[in-house]
Amino acid sequence: MSSNQYMKQITGNIIAVSRGGNYNVSLPYRADVFRGDLVSIDNDLSIQEDLRPPHQRIIRLENQLPFDVAIWNISVASELRPHFSVRLVDRTVLIRSGHISPVFVLKYNKKVPPTLKNSTIYVQTNVTTFNLSLHTYTGKMSIELTSVDKTAFDFGYVERNDTRTIR
Numbered sequence: 001m002s003s004n005q006y007m008k009q010i011t012g013n014i015i016a017v018s019r020g021g022n023y024n025v026s027l028p029y030r031a032d033v034f035r036g037d038l039v040s041i042d043n044d045l046s047i048q049e050d051l052r053p054p055h056q057r058i059i060r061l062e063n064q065l066p067f068d069v070a071i072w073n074i075s076v077a078s079e080l081r082p083h084f085s086v087r088l089v090d091r092t093v094l095i096r097s098g099h100i101s102p103v104f105v106l107k108y109n110k111k112v113p114p115t116l117k118n119s120t121i122y123v124q125t126n127v128t129t130f131n132l133s134l135h136t137y138t139g140k141m142s143i144e145l146t147s148v149d150k151t152a153f154d155f156g157y158v159e160r161n162d163t164r165t166i167r
Helices: none
Strands: 006-016 025-035 038-040 046-048 055-063 069-076 084-088 094-095 102-106 116-126 129-137
Touching: 038 069, 038 129, 069 084, 069 102, 094 102
Parallel strands: 046 129
Antiparallel strands: 006 025, 038 055, 055 102, 069 094, 069 116, 084 102, 116 129
């Protein structure tokens, strides 16, 4: 198990006290407590605002839970419905613990308004419902030159297949 996977078993007794106190009953219990998540891979759920609909992509998820998960339904938040549609790649998608699998197809149907920056996709599984965040971004960058000249940045002589990095 990785550091973000966690499973613990807790046992104990629940004592049910009768009204008069004469007939106390002890009920043993066992609880399995787990920690983990289903997470999207890289920027699969990031949509650039300049992207022209219709566009679709397959979304991959990583199972960070300490057990296998079966996904049986997927849906989008109400504010996303006019703009996106989703469907599972199969009737039920099984993701093994610690593995990455293609889970659903996200189809971009209609341009997203600039006010919609983040929203939610609901993934229903045999365990619980997980929420995934869908982000939109402009794709525009703001670059600050820290050179002495302030109007240019000299990378020096760059040959074929050379790279330079600004830090």
